[in-house]
Amino acid sequence: MTLFPVIHRELRAQARQPFTYWLRLLGAGAALAVMAVMILNGGSGGESFAALHRMVLLSIWVLVPLGVADCVSRERREGTLGLLFLTPLRARDVALAKAGTHGLRGLALLLAVLPMMAVTFLQGGVGWRAVVFSFSINLAWLALVVAVSVLASAHCRSWTRALALTHVLIVVSAVAAGTLKMFAAILVFRPSAIWQVMEQLDSFIAGSVQYLTGGRGLWSTNFTASMIPPGVIRRIMLGELVTTGALLAMALTLVLWAGHVIARRWREEPPPVWMQKTSVALTKPRFGVAFFRRWMLRHLEKNPIGWLERRTWSGRVVVWAWFAVTTTLCSAAVTDQNIWRDPRRSLLPLVWLLPGSMGYLAAGSFRRERENGVMELLLVSPLTPQQIILGRLRGIWGQFLPAAALLVFVWLAVRNLGLYQTTGAEWLGFFLVAFGAVPVIGLSFSLSSRTTIGAFVLTALFGFALPPLLGWLVVVALDPFTSWNMRERDSAQLAFSVIALALLAGAFGQGMRWRLERRKFQFNTGVS
Amino acid sequence: MTDAPPLPAVQTSGLSRNYGNFTALSGLNLTVNQGDLFGFIGSNGAGKTTTLRILSTFLTPSAGAAIIFGHDVVREADAVRHVIGYMPDFFGVYKDMEVTEYLDFFGACYRIPTAKREKTVSDVLELVGLSEKKGSLIGALSRGMQQRLGLARVLIHDPRLLLLDEPASGLDPRARIEMMEILRELQRLGKTIIISSHILSELETICNRVCIIERGQLIYSGPVQGVRDQVSSGKVVWARVASDQDKAIELLKTNPLIAEVSAVDHEIKVTLATEQTDHSLVADVLVRGGAKLIELREDEIGLEEVFMRVTKGETQ
Structure with missing residues (x-):
């Protein structure tokens, strides 16, 4: 050896x-x-x-x-x-x-x-x-x-x-x-x-x-x-x-x-013929092909950068795979035999998991364009940096929108039953802000980090670790001036974390735009 | 009343670009006329790609200005992007896309309406000879075909100026010749083309004007023949005689318009004086002197030789 x-x-x-x-x-x-x-x-x-x-x-x-x-x-x-x-x-x-x-x-x-x-x-x-x-x-x-x-x-x-x-x-x-x-x-x-x-x-x-x-x-x-x-x-x-x-x-x-x-x-070597045929048989649209083509063409017209995310069957499967996972978890949560257990507690992992996956997707999002040189071509097209960023963000949001909408619907439906002590509004707020903010942070690091691994770790740090830490610090700083109980303190900490996350996303969004405008990003090109 | 002269396609003045302390481009003054097929020559690191990137609006200059069809590349970048087509020295392709899908994507980025896009895609594919590969995956195309696809992408929004950075690099001889043919055809269609390449023999045959830059500075800009005349100290003519070669050499040496004569194998190398441009002088001298001339040819200096003479081979 x-x-x-x-x-x-x-x-x-x-x-x-x-x-x-x-x-x-x-x-x-x-x-x-x-x-x-x-x-x-x-x-x-x-x-x-x-x-x-x-x-x-x-x-x-x-x-x-x-x-x-x-x-x-x-x-x-x-x-x-x-x-x-x-x-x-x-x-x-x-x-x-x-x-x-x-x-x-x-x-x-x-x-x-x-x-x-x-x-x-x-x-x-x-x-x-x-x-x-x-x-x-x-x-x-x-x-x-x-x-x-x-x-x-x-x-x-x-x-x-x-x-x-x-x-x-x-x-x-x-x-x-x-x-x-x-x-x-x-x-x-x-x-x-x-x-x-x-x-x-x-x-x-x-x-x-x-x-x-x-x-x-x-x-x-x-x-x-x-x-x-x-x-x-x-x-x-x-x-x-x-x-x-x-x-x-x-x-x-x-x-x-x-x-x-x-x-x-x-x-x-290319995959064997039988594998290629099976792949085509399983992924090629069979029904409503004309409608599907028009639908995709509409996507391309409205948002070419977002269309790249949905172009492949695997990109489209992500949408419905997450919807299926959310449906399963929501069904399991609301049909729990123990009626005293708040179903939203079972849904909390999803509140983290969905934005986490979006951050993961966003952190690797611009890597391909940076590596194959398409980013340079996009930047000399009439698309503005803002359009490129928003286009990609809309693509990522769109992939998770059905799952997120279902989660929010179930959460609100459970809340309206009035059976449980807490409204869970702070967690819903966290989810909605994280849904919007984490992809922005991920996308920003996908431009600035040399490696996808680095982008992913930094997204996790700034998207999920830093906001709670900042929230905790604010609460600790306010402790001497307040008289809140344990639950109020936890809610306040979560609320401050959400604000911190939103502010961080805003800062990263501006930074990303600045980077694209001044071409200050990790720019790898090679003859492919 | 006389017509105003046509607007130059590209005009740069004092164009400079620094990367920190490093100067990639220093005070470049350049004019490219409409309809030119303009060769951009320089060693690696001379500043060719930086210039093309500035002209394509990808980079902003540190100093100076670049005007393309009357639009400033910094202040009117959006207008410039509509009139230029930029092909960098890498392919910039999604290998898992189909050929038409790729062009469709860039067509959408250039906001070409759907109804018009299909025909445009078809037209540019035909122009670059890729019509039969419409449904192929880009990853399955050969290097030459991917290069043609890159050219098709450049043409998708019908730009007036093409900026092509090393479009023939890495191609086999057939693909290179075909690429040059396509460029000639584009010039005939009225496009202005700036092409940077290391294959100078090809630039020599297709370009009407060239510029040479070294260490970010312009050394020459003008017609190809002009740079030849600038560097050549005197024409070189080769002669073969059937009679006594030494006697022929002596005959030639007596003429004041001939600078140098020497024997190389069975041929006579004659260097004319700088002011003398007509090589028939050599034939005249030899025939009048009684020598039996059997061959006379002029040794024309190539662009590669010109490049070697005018540059010092310094890279940054």
Whole structure:
């Protein structure tokens, strides 16, 4: 195997990317923030340790794919993958080298948190078993996430598709690992209890999540309490180590599979005829073709820049896929058997998820025009920068409009029933402002950031992290002059966050216009 | 009453552009007349692309002014955009689009009404010879065809001035020749064309005027022949004689209008004095002196040679 040149190149390339350093800073900052919050709230060492563990696990699930998902797809896009195969390198070597390099980067994240974890020992309440548990879980998930990211990257040419596929594969892996663990636990402890477990699957899932994340002090209770026999603890530990080993083996298998995919795809041959025919058969409009053509032509007339978002079948599917997801969640929420539970609580994830997806879409939105040079052509056409920006924003808003309208309708309908204590007006306000504002911020970063990953992270920071922080700061500053109760305080904090988000979007919108007018954006052109 | 002279297609005065401390273009004064096929020559980094980007309104100049058909590129950028068609040195295509879809998109950006757009798309595709590729995906087109598509995009709104940055780069000889034919046809249709290229032999054959820039400064602007005359110190004529070559050389050396004579293999290289332009002098001297002349040819200096002589090969 000739891994080292690839590892060497990859590490050098990563070292030259500012994003690598920002990611480290972000990781260390988040760890510090978690520790500060835990210490300020008077949490025990065990609780702080579990909180840090959760932060690392979340980083592995969210941040690691951002860095890895483009590792092969980028080489495919830039045409450098084929050059590697002119040397004695084999596809398996490339996959292993990529996974190894990014695994090392991920381990650096674990090492960065180590000093903070050491502090929790000084606080007390953390046993060695919890450390082993945390390390083995994080290590196994790091390996698995890197492996699925490399696999997804080998499958796709575009970074966004690779990232989306990575997250789908992470969910699939989590379900697979959870199921594996469930059956292993049942077989180890009580083989006869399998049907009981199946009947109470939701409780089991909740328990598994706690087990994975150390939630509700589960680890400190289990590993330090004297009520659990030592034999059982030994079995739990052994089970965890066996699971970790199984997940590491699974990760290695996935990386080798990625090598197989690279070997099949590096020549960039067109898909087989049957696949092309199937694709055409599934995506070509069959009914109302004339109407559809007129409809699309109208879109093109009114807003050519927005039309680009809806031109492809995949762009149009986004509209109805989100509508389907929203319909499903709204149906589940309003038909809940527990009539005392406010359905809007179940809809809160959507309030975050829809603007989050819009931000994600917007952050990668102008990348293609920047890379293929069309942005330069648009800027010398009669379209003004304002028209280009608004055109693209209208395109993104249009893709999510049916889902958003449905959500707002259900929210208002539930509110008008008058059954529940809160009106939820502040959350509705947050959603409406985020719907309008987050794409503006995302689009702005899609112009100014060199990489889509950077644009996405900055959008998340300025669209979702900074406004609540500003809202909290305003509330803290106003605390001495007010006498609001807990609920009023929370509402005020949310209201100030919404105002901050709106103001940020306005500033970013103006900045984006200024950048386009003065051609101050990351301008990459290459002969394509 | 006499007619007013036609408005120049392009007129720049003192056009400069800085990127921080770096000067890409320095005081460029240029005039391109309507109907010209104007060659823009310079080494890499000489400022050609910067000039074309300023003329296309993509960049604003740091100093000076550029007027296109009477419109200032900064103050009347919108009016300029309607009369120019700009083709950069990269394709700028969506590879997953069909050919007509791509042109339709840019047609819509130029606000061409739907009813007119279909015919326009069809016409420009025919002009560039892509009619048979209407429904093809752009990614499936060859490099030459993508280049033609770029030209079709430039023509979609029927501009009066075409700014073409390296339109023939990377094309095979056939595609290059076809591209040059299309440009000639466009000139016949009354378009003014500014073309930057490194393939000087081709510019020489199609352009009526050229300009040479180096390190952001204009070195020459005018007819192709003018720059030849400016750099050549004297015409070079090659002669072959059937009789004694040494005697023929001696004969030639005695004439005051001949600057230099030397033997190169079986030929005689004759450099005429600067003021002498008629090479029949050589034949006259040889025949009168009794030499048997069997071949006489003039060595014309090419644009590449001119370029090498007038520039110092300095890039920024």
